[in-house]
């Protein structure tokens with residue numbers, strides 16, 4: 001940026017459902033930013049989304065990253081494209097918000113961690129939006145303030161109403177369980193050291209031979225246990241709950257406690273959340289606003305390359321656990337310049353997000 005108070009000019013790579021959602025947010029609800037360039041594998045899709053927000057469509061993602069009218073990049077392309085695209089952002093020295101996964105294998109993720117460390121400044125944020133959800137923020141604060149005493153166990157439930165047929169157990173680990181991996185690291189402030197995946201009777205909604213649901217059991221460095229029920233074809237709704245059990249009590253989030261109605265039909269109840277955009281819409285917008293604000297200050301204010309790498313490493317162990325049925329140890333290299341804080345935390349700490357102007 002030439003002026004510190006100028007809008008952050010953003011290239012969005014990949015405008016499938018998530019990328020298009022972010023383009024819309026950046027153009028309507030997020031302050032201090034504007035989308036100048038849109039890129040997608042499908043040129044007509046890029047052109048249509050670009051036209052909606054007064055941006056230009058660029059066919060080559062690397063031309064988009066290196067364009068003169070781009071100060072920062074948001075990557076929402078398929079995971080297999082992330083490695084080269086994130087590296088190109090580092091080469092140019094501009095901030096990048098990359099949807100998970102950081103890359104699709106441990107080695108390339110670690111190389112990115114090392115490359116950013118060598119640059120001496122943080123440029124990468126990874127799209128673990130749950131860290132910006134008001135309920136997760138409140139839970140984290142409760143733990144940090146000692147309200148639960150020593151947290152002993154985290155129980156997670158992650159249910160999707162439906163997914164495409166290619167979504168097998170390994171895919172579910174990489175694409176869905178990855179969120180609980182980050183949540184566990186965020187809430188407990190320590191690394192995950194081993195993973196076990198148990199599958200029982202599968203739902204008849206799952207394709208033949210696909211294990212769904214799964215119970216994933218993580219162990220952390222200090223020996224805490226995290227359980228995750230991962231069920232991606234419930235046929236019901238989007239349900240993400242987290243309960244932390246500590247020495248002084250327990251706390252639960254994600255109870256869908258919205259408007260409760262008692263009707264003349266003799267029934268009572270509220271609305272169930274259909275999908276992740278509805279459940280985490282506010283979190284996505286807070287994430288974007290904090291990323292934009294931080295980028296304009298020349299910094300990063302959210303989960304970074306190390307968190308992306310750690311998630312890839314744990315998911316890789318998770319995939320091995322699916323394949324072998326064994327408890328698999330997570331293989332992680334040393335964090336460059338590691339100090340006591342091994343789990344990166346947002347620069348702004350765990351303060352409640354400012355929701356002003358960030359409602360989907």
Ligand code: ISE
Nearest residue numbers: 158160175176177179232276
């Ligand atoms: C999806 O990619 C997400 O990120 C959602 O948050 C998660 O609930 C879903 O299972 C994933 O497929």
